[in-house]
Amino acid sequence: MAQPIRLHxxxxxxxxxxxxxxxxxCLPLAVEDNxxxxxxxxxxxxxxxxxxxxxxxxxxxxxxCFAVKSGAIKTSIIxxxxxxxxxxxxxxxxxxxxxxxxxxxxxxxxxxxERTSVCExxxxxxxxxxxxxxxxxxxxxxxxxxxxxxxxxxxxxxxxNTAEERIAALLLSLSSRFHRRRxxxxxxxxxxxxxxxxxxxxxxxxxxxxxxxxxQNQGIISARGREVELLxxxxxxxxxxxxxxxxx
Amino acid sequence: MAQPIRLHxxxxxxxxxxxxxxxxxCLPLAVEDNxxxxxxxxxxxxxxxxxxxxxxxxxxxxxxCFAVKSGAIKTSIIxxxxxxxxxxxxxxxxxxxxxxxxxxxxxxxxxxxERTSVCExxxxxxxxxxxxxxxxxxxxxxxxxxxxxxxxxxxxxxxxNTAEERIAALLLSLSSRFHRRRxxxxxxxxxxxxxxxxxxxxxxxxxxxxxxxxxQNQGIISARGREVELLxxxxxxxxxxxxxxxxx
DNA sequence: GTCCGTTATTGATTCATGTCAAAGCCCTAC
DNA sequence: GTAGGGCTTTGACATGAATCAATAACGGAC
Numbered sequence: 001m002a003q004p005i006r007l008h009x010x011x012x013x014x015x016x017x018x019x020x021x022x023x024x025x026c027l028p029l030a031v032e033d034n035x036x037x038x039x040x041x042x043x044x045x046x047x048x049x050x051x052x053x054x055x056x057x058x059x060x061x062x063x064x065c066f067a068v069k070s071g072a073i074k075t076s077i078i079x080x081x082x083x084x085x086x087x088x089x090x091x092x093x094x095x096x097x098x099x100x101x102x103x104x105x106x107x108x109x110x111x112x113x114e115r116t117s118v119c120e121x122x123x124x125x126x127x128x129x130x131x132x133x134x135x136x137x138x139x140x141x142x143x144x145x146x147x148x149x150x151x152x153x154x155x156x157x158x159x160x161n162t163a164e165e166r167i168a169a170l171l172l173s174l175s176s177r178f179h180r181r182r183x184x185x186x187x188x189x190x191x192x193x194x195x196x197x198x199x200x201x202x203x204x205x206x207x208x209x210x211x212x213x214x215x216q217n218q219g220i221i222s223a224r225g226r227e228v229e230l231l232x233x234x235x236x237x238x239x240x241x242x243x244x245x246x247x248x
Numbered sequence: 249m250a251q252p253i254r255l256h257x258x259x260x261x262x263x264x265x266x267x268x269x270x271x272x273x274c275l276p277l278a279v280e281d282n283x284x285x286x287x288x289x290x291x292x293x294x295x296x297x298x299x300x301x302x303x304x305x306x307x308x309x310x311x312x313c314f315a316v317k318s319g320a321i322k323t324s325i326i327x328x329x330x331x332x333x334x335x336x337x338x339x340x341x342x343x344x345x346x347x348x349x350x351x352x353x354x355x356x357x358x359x360x361x362e363r364t365s366v367c368e369x370x371x372x373x374x375x376x377x378x379x380x381x382x383x384x385x386x387x388x389x390x391x392x393x394x395x396x397x398x399x400x401x402x403x404x405x406x407x408x409n410t411a412e413e414r415i416a417a418l419l420l421s422l423s424s425r426f427h428r429r430r431x432x433x434x435x436x437x438x439x440x441x442x443x444x445x446x447x448x449x450x451x452x453x454x455x456x457x458x459x460x461x462x463x464q465n466q467g468i469i470s471a472r473g474r475e476v477e478l479l480x481x482x483x484x485x486x487x488x489x490x491x492x493x494x495x496x
Numbered sequence: 497g498t499c500c501g502t503t504a505t506t507g508a509t510t511c512a513t514g515t516c517a518a519a520g521c522c523c524t525a526c
Numbered sequence: 527g528t529a530g531g532g533c534t535t536t537g538a539c540a541t542g543a544a545t546c547a548a549t550a551a552c553g554g555a556c
Contacts, residue, residue, distance in 0.1 A: 077400055077401070077404060083404075085403060085404035087400045087403065098392075098393065100393060101389040101392065102386055102389045102393050107393065131379045132379075134379055139350070141350045141375070141388075143350075144346075144349065145347050145349040145350050145355065148396050149355045152333070152355075155402050155403050155406055158450060159333065159406050159449075160331055160333060162513090163513070193533070194534065195534095202406060203514090205533090205534080210535085210536080212535090225522075410542075410543090441502095441503070442503070443503075453503085454545085457505050460505090473503090473504080
């Protein structure tokens with residue numbers, strides 16, 4: 001279908017959502033094709049962060065949300081006494097920073113787990129745009145509610161489930177997120193270290209390590225470092241009995 | 249200051265945010281006086297629920313958010329295998345249902361902990377209104393992000409803190425929420441049963457009970473059933489070292 | 497006021513997971 | 527290619543909180 005020609009040229013600083021392979025996962029998902037230029041107007045092509053770099057931290061004034069384009073990000077909160085709690089992992093197509101909406105500073109710290117590129121959505125402009133595009137507003141509400149639900153699901157996992165159940169749940173969650181991007185859901189490489197997994201799931205690193213080897217001995221998975229293969233998804237689902245709804 | 253007379257009469261079904269004592273905590277907080285009638289236009293005076301009644305559950309189609317007017321509500325998610333996880337307690341002035349925004353059904357079950365009255369905000373109309381009132385939209389984003397943050401804080405509490413720390417944190421959170429309503433922050437009655445506290449904090453009831461008596465023996469609190477007095481807030485804060493930021 | 501079901505407390509024991517300690521592995525940088 | 531530091535694994539042991547079990551207190555209904 002021929003699109004009417006728009007006078008909005010793609011500048012080097014502007015992202016082209018039209019051409020982005022993640023447009024069916026990211027915000028463009030909720031914007032009509034003929035309105036997409038409005039989103040492109042406000043998006044800024046973010047820079048590339050190398051592994052370990054901070055995208056922002058809890059002392060940064062909150063300006064923007066970030067969509068992951070490639071790579072992966074972990075977010076965590078750090079308490080007064082310096083303890084860290086990993087609150088999430090963000091993969092391509094996912095939006096980081098929603099937990100800070102309406103706050104003065106970011107509510108968490110975001111760190112690139114690997115070489116990562118992002119698109120930046122300045123919130124003041126995003127809020128203007130969501131007021132104009134009801135579908136987009138609805139979608140942002142939806143994304144935020146998803147994040148609340150995911151976090152509640154995590155709380156449930158933390159308070160009710162064993163180490164094995166937690167890890168099975170995480171593996172399945174990652175699996176479905178890879179799958180959504182049309183990548184293998186059974187053969188992938190973990191973007192995060194054991195340490196991050198442990199912290200996220202409220203476990204000691206040693207426990208994570210032990211569960212991985214246990215799963216391996218049972219033939220459920222096969223793992224070498226960050227390389228993982230899910231050999232028996234059924235078995236993992238049996239272990240879990242929950243967390244399934246976390247990603248829609 | 250004289251307000252221009254509005255032709256919007258207060259019908260029995262409509263709430264009067266103007267006269268509501270909670271207007272400085274609830275949504276009216278983010279609406280200019282001269283726009284308040286718009287909010288009143290969409291609010292429905294909800295009915296009164298008696299203790300134990302469901303406001304909605306996970307099979308109810310999502311239609312509305314509810315503001316607590318009096319009483320208290322607990323929300324929880326119930327997993328496939330029937331396990332319950334209490335996800336929050338809502339006191340007067342607080343908004344229930346944000347975790348379901350954009351979903352087909354409610355994401356949780358809401359139950360009145362005591363005789364409770366609510367105001368109802370149908371979401372379709374609320375979304376229309378937030379598109380028209382930028383401040384209100386901003387506030388809703390803010391409330392949702394607060395809920396994400398609170399839930400992350402809970403996850404941290406669950407994964408990093410001892411039973412004593414969790415309970416101290418909850419007591420302080422309740423204290424500050426009572427205080428915000430200009431009620432005593434040191435002398436109040438818990439709206440929820442020990443069981444709900446236990447479930448929320450990922451503990452066994454027995455543990456909650458034991459910690460209560462321990463705190464009592466240490467002279468930190470004094471408790472008789474649901475009646476609680478905080479005798480040494482400092483001590484509680486020392487126990488906690490976190491969770492403080494949970495309520496703004 | 498009294499009865500009965502629910503909720504709370506207290507005690508004894510068990511167990512999953514944390515902690516401490518020590519190798520081993522891998523990956524990067526020189 | 528090799529050296530170094532950071533991750534990861536594995537083992538031994540300690541422990542906080544769960545579980546099981548029983549009693550006690552409460553609170554609503556009649």
